Amino acid sequence: MCLGIPGQVLEIVDDANSIARVDVSGVKRNVSVALVRSEGIAPGDWVLIHVGFAMSKIDEAEARETLKALQLMGDVYTDELKLLHSSQIE
Amino acid sequence: MKFVDEYRDPELAKRIAAEIARLSEGRPLKFMEVCGGHTHTIYKHGIEDVLPRSIDLVHGPGCPVCVLPMGRIDDAIAIARTEGVIFTTFGDMMRVPGSKGSLLDAKAEGADVRFVYSPLDALKLARQYPDRQVVFFAIGFETTAPSTAVTLLRARAEGVKNFSVFCNHVTIIPAIKAILDSPDLRLDGFIGPGHVSMVIGMRPYTFIARDHHKPVVIAGFEPLDIIQAVYMLVKQISEGRAEVENQYTRVVRPEGNMRALEAMARTMELRPFFEWRGLGFITHSALKLRPEFADWDAELRYEVPGLRVADPKACQCGEVLKGVIKPWECKVFGTACTPETPIGTCMVSPEGACAAYYNYGRFSMAAERDHLRSLSQTP
Numbered sequence: 001m002c003l004g005i006p007g008q009v010l011e012i013v014d015d016a017n018s019i020a021r022v023d024v025s026g027v028k029r030n031v032s033v034a035l036v037r038s039e040g041i042a043p044g045d046w047v048l049i050h051v052g053f054a055m056s057k058i059d060e061a062e063a064r065e066t067l068k069a070l071q072l073m074g075d076v077y078t079d080e081l082k083l084l085h086s087s088q089i090e
Numbered sequence: 091m092k093f094v095d096e097y098r099d100p101e102l103a104k105r106i107a108a109e110i111a112r113l114s115e116g117r118p119l120k121f122m123e124v125c126g127g128h129t130h131t132i133y134k135h136g137i138e139d140v141l142p143r144s145i146d147l148v149h150g151p152g153c154p155v156c157v158l159p160m161g162r163i164d165d166a167i168a169i170a171r172t173e174g175v176i177f178t179t180f181g182d183m184m185r186v187p188g189s190k191g192s193l194l195d196a197k198a199e200g201a202d203v204r205f206v207y208s209p210l211d212a213l214k215l216a217r218q219y220p221d222r223q224v225v226f227f228a229i230g231f232e233t234t235a236p237s238t239a240v241t242l243l244r245a246r247a248e249g250v251k252n253f254s255v256f257c258n259h260v261t262i263i264p265a266i267k268a269i270l271d272s273p274d275l276r277l278d279g280f281i282g283p284g285h286v287s288m289v290i291g292m293r294p295y296t297f298i299a300r301d302h303h304k305p306v307v308i309a310g311f312e313p314l315d316i317i318q319a320v321y322m323l324v325k326q327i328s329e330g331r332a333e334v335e336n337q338y339t340r341v342v343r344p345e346g347n348m349r350a351l352e353a354m355a356r357t358m359e360l361r362p363f364f365e366w367r368g369l370g371f372i373t374h375s376a377l378k379l380r381p382e383f384a385d386w387d388a389e390l391r392y393e394v395p396g397l398r399v400a401d402p403k404a405c406q407c408g409e410v411l412k413g414v415i416k417p418w419e420c421k422v423f424g425t426a427c428t429p430e431t432p433i434g435t436c437m438v439s440p441e442g443a444c445a446a447y448y449n450y451g452r453f454s455m456a457a458e459r460d461h462l463r464s465l466s467q468t469p
């Protein structure tokens with residue numbers, strides 16, 4: 001739960017509720033960007049996601065390094081991805 | 091140095107470790123990593139084997155699953171067993187033992203308990219099942235509290251009435267205060283939690299440096315981050331400084347995430363006090379819903395026993411959470427208490443020190459034993 005996973009914003013799907021479609025290691029799901037919108041969120045941006053919420057905007061190089069490190073974490077990361085997979089946020 | 095090759099930059103890691111050894115000059119130093127995510131990284135990547143032996147990393151109370159007292163689990167189970175309720179929770183909480191079994195046991199006995207990835211998934215379930223009551227078991231520090239807050243704001247805006255939150259969010263600063271005030275432990279500094287700080291920023295830690303003269307370095311979650319943070323702590327000490335520094339600048343802004351803090355302030359307020367497993371009652375250490383959100387407050391909506399339940403006798407999670415003992419010093423560690431049959435919470439969550447130690451720490455344990463043996467053999 002304390003694990004933040006990087007995702008890349010594909011598009012804003014619900015402007016009023018600040019919901020964006022993101023790609024996390026190939027898994028495409030909706031997350032809330034309400035808490036980072038003031039930083040200006042556009043397709044292509046990378047964010048750090050916790051329990052379905054983007055909590056911080058990060059740069060692309062950082063996102064890729066973090067992903068690499070997460071893959072080394074093994075189970076903890078794949079479990080988090082499985083959970084994300086089950087998510088159906090609208 | 092078994093795992094050093096997996097680090098982002100192994101050469102750099104070795105160089106920093108050497109620099110830590112030079113600066114600390116063999117002086118024994120004890121640093122607490124507050125966050126369970128750090129504990130996990132430390133064991134998983136064998137960081138204790140990379141650092142000089144004089145540096146002792148002790149594990150703190152920053153594992154939200156671990157610090158929840160048994161009485162609250164019993165309350166959660168009572169809600170979950172209520173007719174018509176769909177009880178939603180993060181996966182970690184499922185196997186945490188209450189006084190009479192876990193949520194998983196309740197599920198096996200017919201309660202409708204479901205994993206969710208996000209509080210927003212719980213809200214979606216409520217819209218999907220308008221005839222049922224959906225309760226979200228909200229746990230976690232400031233990292234997850236804002237998500238609960240935004241979900242509540244949305245539930246109110248959309249008028250979703252069959253959704254409520256069983257709020258167990260806790261705040262990190264009072265727990266650190268409690269540890270600093272406890273006589274059991276002498277610490278030389280803190281590795282500050284990365285993702286909590288992403289929300290609260292750097293300022294709330296100032297008192298540790300100012301009043302307790304201990305350095306704090308906020309750190310990221312990769313092995314190299316933690317080694318770097320230890321270096322920054324040792325450097326402060328060697329220069330006679332005690333300040334709050336940020337190693338995790340790529341994610342943590344000095345002021346935190348204002349939007350997240352705002353959302354929390356709009357929906358939640360401090361409880362006068364809250365019980366923490368092992369640490370007892372700590373004033374102003376947890377959040378409950380504001381009166382304006384009474385309609386979404388599961389604590390008001392359902393009968394909960396609300397009883398204080400003593401931890402099992404054999405359980406030493408309290409001492410582990412305060413960093414007073416190492417996981418393997420608990421008498422039931424690895425025998426009666428394992429991840430399959432946990433007695434205490436620290437064995438359940440992957441962020442719990444006992445689980446992390448059980449899964450990965452045995453390399454260090456073996457090294458520790460060898461080290462002690464070699465000491466006792468030197469004349």
Ligand code: SF4
Pocket residue numbers: 404405406407408410417420421422423424427428432433434435436437438444
């Ligand atoms: S080994 Fe089990 S009972 Fe002992 S401190 Fe760890 S979790 Fe608690």
